[in-house]
Structures are given as C-alpha cells and as structure tokens.
Amino acid sequence: MSDNVxxxxxxxxxxxxxxxGMLHAVDDVSFTIERGKTLGIVGESGCGKTTTGxxxxxxxEPTSGTVIFDGTDITKLSKRELxxxxxxxxxxxxxxxxxxxxxxxxxxxxxxxxxxxxxxxxSDERFHRVLEIMEMVGLDERLIxxxxxxxxGGRRQRxxxxxxxxxxxxxxxxxxxxxxxxVSIQAQxxxxxxxxxxxxxxxxxxxxxxxxVVNYISDDIAVMYLGRLIEKASTEELFRNPLHPYTKAxxxxxxxxxxxxxxxxxxxxxxxxxxxxxxxxCRFAARCDHCTEACLKGEPPLVEVSPNHFVSCFMVQPExx
Amino acid sequence: MEEITNTNNALxxxxxxxxxxxxxxxxxxxxxxxxxxxxKGKTLGLVGETGAGKTTTALAILNMIAKPQGRIVAGxxxxxxxxxxxxxxxxMEGIRGNTVSxxxxxxxxxxxxxxxxxxxIAEVLQIHKKLSKAAAAKEAQKMxxxxxxxxxxxxxxxxxxxxxxxxxxxxxxxxxxxxxxxxADEPTTALDVTxxxxxxxLMKDLKDQMNMSMxxxxxxxxxxxxxxxxxxxxxxxxxxxxGTLEDIFxxxxxxxxxxxxxxxxxxxxxxxxxxxxxxxxxxxxxLPQGCSFHPRCEYAMPKxxxxxxxxxxxxxxxCAKCWLYENTDQCMLASQDYVPSQGVSE
Numbered sequence: 001m002s003d004n005v006x007x008x009x010x011x012x013x014x015x016x017x018x019x020x021g022m023l024h025a026v027d028d029v030s031f032t033i034e035r036g037k038t039l040g041i042v043g044e045s046g047c048g049k050t051t052t053g054x055x056x057x058x059x060x061e062p063t064s065g066t067v068i069f070d071g072t073d074i075t076k077l078s079k080r081e082l083x084x085x086x087x088x089x090x091x092x093x094x095x096x097x098x099x100x101x102x103x104x105x106x107x108x109x110x111x112x113x114x115x116x117x118x119x120x121x122x123s124d125e126r127f128h129r130v131l132e133i134m135e136m137v138g139l140d141e142r143l144i145x146x147x148x149x150x151x152x153g154g155r156r157q158r159x160x161x162x163x164x165x166x167x168x169x170x171x172x173x174x175x176x177x178x179x180x181x182x183v184s185i186q187a188q189x190x191x192x193x194x195x196x197x198x199x200x201x202x203x204x205x206x207x208x209x210x211x212x213v214v215n216y217i218s219d220d221i222a223v224m225y226l227g228r229l230i231e232k233a234s235t236e237e238l239f240r241n242p243l244h245p246y247t248k249a250x251x252x253x254x255x256x257x258x259x260x261x262x263x264x265x266x267x268x269x270x271x272x273x274x275x276x277x278x279x280x281x282c283r284f285a286a287r288c289d290h291c292t293e294a295c296l297k298g299e300p301p302l303v304e305v306s307p308n309h310f311v312s313c314f315m316v317q318p319e320x321x
Numbered sequence: 322m323e324e325i326t327n328t329n330n331a332l333x334x335x336x337x338x339x340x341x342x343x344x345x346x347x348x349x350x351x352x353x354x355x356x357x358x359x360x361k362g363k364t365l366g367l368v369g370e371t372g373a374g375k376t377t378t379a380l381a382i383l384n385m386i387a388k389p390q391g392r393i394v395a396g397x398x399x400x401x402x403x404x405x406x407x408x409x410x411x412x413m414e415g416i417r418g419n420t421v422s423x424x425x426x427x428x429x430x431x432x433x434x435x436x437x438x439x440x441x442i443a444e445v446l447q448i449h450k451k452l453s454k455a456a457a458a459k460e461a462q463k464m465x466x467x468x469x470x471x472x473x474x475x476x477x478x479x480x481x482x483x484x485x486x487x488x489x490x491x492x493x494x495x496x497x498x499x500x501x502x503x504x505a506d507e508p509t510t511a512l513d514v515t516x517x518x519x520x521x522x523l524m525k526d527l528k529d530q531m532n533m534s535m536x537x538x539x540x541x542x543x544x545x546x547x548x549x550x551x552x553x554x555x556x557x558x559x560x561x562x563x564g565t566l567e568d569i570f571x572x573x574x575x576x577x578x579x580x581x582x583x584x585x586x587x588x589x590x591x592x593x594x595x596x597x598x599x600x601x602x603x604x605x606x607x608l609p610q611g612c613s614f615h616p617r618c619e620y621a622m623p624k625x626x627x628x629x630x631x632x633x634x635x636x637x638x639x640c641a642k643c644w645l646y647e648n649t650d651q652c653m654l655a656s657q658d659y660v661p662s663q664g665v666s667e
Binding site for chain 2: 044045152153154182183184185186187188190191194209211212213215216235236239249250252253254255256257258259260261265267268271
C-alpha cells in the first residue's frame, strides 16, 4: 500500500437482520482512495451507497471487512480510540433541514464541536475560530446568532459543512450534500467544496445519485448496484468507456440539458430486485440484455480490465497485453 | 399592444395573473403578472427554482388556491374556452379530472394508503364518467396495463408498490378520464434516473396516444430537453423568458436563463468551473423594486432597479423580459448562440 493511499476498504460487508431474511446492504466492497482525491459513489436508492459511507465511519458497525484509514484499522479500534480518530473523519448530511439542532444558533453549533477538540483555551479563541470557519464556508458574520430556521437550504448546508470542518478533518464523507438544493445554490456549494479541498487538502467520498454532479466533483467513480461494487474507474474513463451494462444504462438515462449530440437511450427493464438473501448470481442479470448462462451460475468477480478500471461482469474480458 | 387572439390552438391561456397570500404580518406576492399559453397537443415546460411560484400556478389552473389567505388579485385563466375563475365549486368538480388533471410530485404521499390502487382509479371513473362499479373496476385494470402494471395488481395497496410503480399509478389516475390537459408537477423528482427514464418515455407515449396537452413543471432542464416542445422560465412569480426548445436552449436571451444553464455541470466538459447565480431568490413578501432579478443580475443597469422591464418579443415564439433589449434584438449575454458545427449534414 503506497503512502499516498489515505483510505483502504477491504471486503466490507454490512448485513441487516430483517424478519424476512438477511438484507445484504453492502456486500464485499473493496476500494482505495488517494490523499486529496475525491471518490464518487453512485447508484440508485437502495444500492448501499449510504451504508457504505456510514460503515467506513463506523456509524453502523460493519458485519465484516477492514477499513484502514491513515494506517489504522478503524474496525479494530475501541470506542475511545475511535472517538479520537473520528475527529479526522467527518460527515456532511443530505438534508440540511433535519441534520442541524433547531435550538442552536450558528455560533453554538460550531462552538460545540470546537469544545470537543479541547484545542481552544478560552471562549475568545473559540469565538475567533467560529468566525474563521464561517468565513471559510461563506456565511455572513451577521448570521452568527441566527437559528437554522432563519436560514435557507443553501446557508444551512454551509453551516453543516462548517460544523464538519471545525474538527479539522482530513477526510469527509459527503452524503448527497446538494440533492436538496436548487441548481443555482447547488453550484455555489459544489464550487465551495472543490476550493476547500484544494486549500485544506481534504479527501472526499462523495455519495450521490446525480451523475452530472459526480462527474464534476470526482476524480474516481465507483458504481454500486444492490450492495455490490460493479465498476470503478477514473471519471474520464468511466464516462468515455463504461463497460458494465448497468453503468451504460445509467449514463444514458441521464437527461442532458442540451438539444445537440444527443445519444440514444438504453432503457433497462424492470426495477432493482430485493436485497434480502440475494441468490449467488449476477445481481443485475434479471434486468440485463446481455445475460447469459454464466451470469446465472455465479457472481462475477471485480476484475481490473485495464489499469485502474475495474468491472464485475462476465461479458467483459480484460484487455490483452 | 398585441391583440390577444384566442386562436383555436391555445388550450390554456393565463393572462396577467396576480396571486397574493395575505396574513396578519405580511402579504406574500406569489404570482406577479403571469402570462402563459399551452397549445393543443403540445408540452410546455415550466422551469424555475423553489419558490418561483410554479406549483401555485398549477393550483390556480385547478382553481384550488387556498382561501381565504390566497387571493386572486387580478388576471384570467381560460381553459378550453372556459373562464376558470367564474365557475362555481360544483362546476369546477366537473372540470377537474375531465378537462384537466394533475400528477403530484411525491408518489409516496399522494395515494390513499388504505385503498387498493384499483379502487382508487375506479373511484375516479365512477364519479367523473358515471361508470358502474364493475365497469369502473375493469377500466381501472386496463388503465394500469396502459402504464405498464399488470392488471392483476389492481387489488394491491400502495405500500406494495415501489416508488416508480406508485408514480405510474398516479399517472394512470391522472389519465383515467382522458383529460385535455395534464399538469405534471415534478413527476420524476422522487425517482431514480433509470426509473425516471422509463416514466418519462411512458408519459411521452401516452401524451401522443391521447393527443393531450401537458404542462410539465420541473427544475430540471435535462427533462425539459427530453419531453417538452416549449419552455417558460419563471422567476419570482412571473415568466422572464419563453420560447420553443430551440429558442431557450440555443438562443437564450435572459440573464436568469443563462444563469440556470451555467449552474449545471456539463457532462462533456468537467474541467469548466460552474458559474452559479449569486445570492438567493428574493423574499416574495418583500420583492425588490423594478426587475425582481436585478439584485442577482450581473448585467444590471441603473434602470433595472427602478422600472419593471417590458416583455420584449424576438420572434413569434420567443420573448424575454429584460431591459437589455430595450433598443436591440441582438444577444447581450456572455454565452453565445448555438452554431451548428461544420460537416453537419442537412
């Protein structure tokens, strides 16, 4: 493992027990992220992208697998050690309306986090830092005593980001941070996340269902389907040369806001099947136009078909030499 | 002034509509001089951000503005030759469902959870088409099949359907009485992209089959490009630019339209940084003087903060409400008109 890798996830699994059986939310997912880069995780509702993000932070306990962050295996840490390590790993939530305490002002929300770090001796120092953070995320100083309900969605999301940055993290899981926002506000937040990354050297996991957003912000993209990682490549490569039939369909389903260079849509039939006790076959087989007998006999492994391009499909052969 | 000709091909006409919501504290000016035409057999995309007044417009067409807070201060809505605001509630009930129906944004909460989907569709048919119970049930199954759901599932309850399927049920419900106008309020926002693609294809097909008109309310310009014939861009309760798809996508004139497009990540050019519109939507209880967009507009001139701009007409189909075009038809925006590249065969 090179020094440059900040996060290594190996065979991560998260199963939930339900009345009707074992729900495979995340099933044997492995990937690495380099320092200062952004990995986008895309997929449709129920594919396990959020659970993956949360398992990495151990907000849900993984069923098995290892998560090595900066040389430490997170899954082996005691509660106390984990608490300390988590300062370096933060989360930005999807919904800026329900992820903030409605009874705390902007100042109190950020200050609360600063108190936990124990880095600041007195309230003056803390207050100074609050102002610094507010400036970093583009919140006007006049909002310092504002409550969440007094701010619109964009400002609330800025506060959510400010709260995450207060810990001076190295790594942030952004779980659909712009899905609840209007396009013009969405663009403001995306630009801000990009420039914060450059200034502070942050590493992101960016979870989203919006392909045009993930294309804009990510260096690498992982596509998930029913708990499985089915394709991973650099953003350029994935958009130029998608190999998995599901990725192809997903990319072609994206409504493009232009009247020119339109591509023919690949419509996939049916809907995502149940993640409860899935059969050991390719999970996309039932909806796939290229399904063969092999696909119904076993699960395709994730294979590196060309440098840094991984696909899990029997129909895709590795490039020769 | 241009003469307003109620030609045969306009199904819905909204003229100079003003709607206010009045409370003790303030008056929220939701709709401010809205003009809109939906032509027969065409789909109009109504585009704008949260709070622009899109849904209020839709509710006004159905004459469902909540009273007494909601007040129609001025304006007229003509649907299929009938003046909506002059109708009694009884008459409106005959119009809703038959002439116009609406599909709501959230398929999860718009269906009755304790009634089978078949019964919900049949109920509509019994009331509006006066069908017998048995005939309505049969027709309901047929409707479900039209939207791609096996008729046998008509005895199931909403919770037994996935999000995409529920949205199909809502579409079936909206189309049950073959309305002349279908209002779809963000019908695919709650759905995944591959399911969204399926539902959009379905709506396009059904619209053509039934020869309806559609008012598609959305914030997604990608969807507009996909399904609409004409586009109206809405800001702070009024239309700021309207035209055909080509007018808006390739020859946009209004700074707000330009801002909307510049805020979207371009899938083919990811290195280009996004140029968001600065600031936020104005508070509808305290709209700025003059052009309501001027505080966020990078082209704003002194005049913009004093006087409301008139609608400038560029062609029969295309117009924009902006002072930049007081003396010219030339594009005054930084973004260029689309020019077809060389080698495109005719």
